[in-house]
Each structure stands twice: as structure tokens, then as C-alpha cells.
Amino acid sequence: MPELPEVETVVRTLEHQIQGREIEDVAVRTPMILECDPDQFRKTLIGQHFRTFERRGKYLLLYMDSVLFLSHLRMEGKYYLQAPEEPLDRHMHVIFQLDDGRQLRYRDTRKFGRMNLLPMDTDLLTFHGLGPEPFWDSFNADYIREYCKGRKEPVKSLLLDQHFVAGIGNIYADEICFACGIRPGRSCARMTKKDRENLVTETRRILTRAIAAGGTTIRSYTSSLGVTGRFQLECMVHEQKVCKVCGNEIRMKWIGGRSSYYCPHCQH
């Protein structure tokens, strides 16, 4: 569920909570969460401090003293800051003991999330083949036109393609299509110049609003609250029954293996 705005919220919350803290110990209870050797992971992180906090697409980038700690929450990954006395449940897979006595706990019911350690100088521009961030100048109408050359896939699938643009998931993809008045199943080859321009502005507008909404929750974080974002923005179409603009019934269609919600009256 975490998409770009939620990951951004998690990054900023962690920055606020644990910047400068040292990792005293690491317990890896579920090795499959790691993309590297668990012993190596533990040994490398012990003694390192959390220095700077960034995001690229849906990846959390935690820069330590001499290593880049990478975390992807996938569907249900969450971080908790808790006291060691608080009980662990069976979904808490990686525990970081901090030098202030607290523990940073990674919880993930479906074990889809992944962690890795990479060199500090890892090139994040081309990292994992990720496309531009929605807020980069390089994500513009001309870029979309070039990317779509020779492609016929649905606009919805395009938005979910992390090589096209980084950070958008199923919920925001539906919302962006609605905001643009484009049916999610329409071929990207049939977008007009105006559609491409709208896609850029509406993507940025919706993500900006969602980040702002997520950001407002940061103030209320307590030490044990899950550092995560549920969807902060009120959805216009995703999982809705009735269109909030025209009152028509919202339809659900299977596009690229994803449930896709749209208003047949407002979107063409």
C-alpha cells in the first residue's frame, strides 16, 4: 500500500525520530526480508549512525556512516519505534537496537518487503532502472511522448511502470487517471498533447496533496506508533461506489492484473 507520499512520510518521520542514533545491535528474525547475508547485514550495521534520509520512488534510503541501508516496504511493511519491553509479535522480522534504548522494529505481515545494503556512492539516477521522480523537470509532456513511442499499453499500466515514472502505485494511478478524465484502459498511444500535459500536472498535484496530508500526521507520532502512511488522501474513484463529481456509478475493471476504478461519465 505505501506509495510515494507514504514512503516520503515514513522517511521524514524516521528522520525526525532517529537521525543521529547509533545501531547497537540487529536481530534478523526472518532472513528472507534481506537481499544480503544476514550475518553480514548485522555486522555491517552495528556501530553505524543514521545520518541522512532520502527517498527514491518507493525505496527508503537511509544513509549510515559508511553504507547505504535500503528498504522497500512493498505492500505492508511498517516501522515501529518501541521500548524493548513491549512484546514482539510474529510479524516483526528485523529489530534494530538503538543507543537511546529504543528499538526500531520492522513489521510486515506478508513478508513482501526487502532490505539491502549498498555502497554509499550507488547511482540513484539509474537505480533499479527507475524512471524520473514525478517532480523532476525530466518528467514532462515531451518525455511522455517519447516514452510512449511504439507502445500501446493502457495509461494505467504506464503509471504503474516504475521505469516510466517512479513511486506511483495502484491507488494513485486510479486517482491520477480520474483527475485527467482519462479511462485507465485507454491506450497510451491515444493520449493527446493536452492529455500528456495534464498527466504531468495532475500527477504532481495529487502527490503533493497526499504528501501534505501525510506530513500533518507526523506531529502526532508517539514512540510506539507505526511509522507508516495509510492512504491520507480521500479517494475520488479508488474503491468508491459513486462518483463524487457526477453521481454516476463507479466501475471496476481488470487492467494489467490490477483492479482499476473509474467513472464512465467523467473519464473517456
Add this chain to the structure above:
DNA sequence: ACACTGACCTGCGAGC
């Protein structure tokens, strides 16, 4: 080269 499908996981809710 592009497009589509299944696997990875687990919890939950619908239906019988």
C-alpha cells in the same frame, strides 16, 4: 522489444 502472467506471502471476507 514489448506485453502479459505467475510467484512471492498472509489475512480477511464471502459463500457454502
Add this chain to the structure above:
DNA sequence: TGCTCGCAGGTCAGTG
């Protein structure tokens, strides 16, 4: 009540 089944979704490997 208790079981099975399908669905949720991000990413990537595999296939057409």
C-alpha cells in the same frame, strides 16, 4: 460454526 477460495498489491522472472 467451520471450511475453502479468491482477492489484495509491488516487483521481477519467465514466457509468448
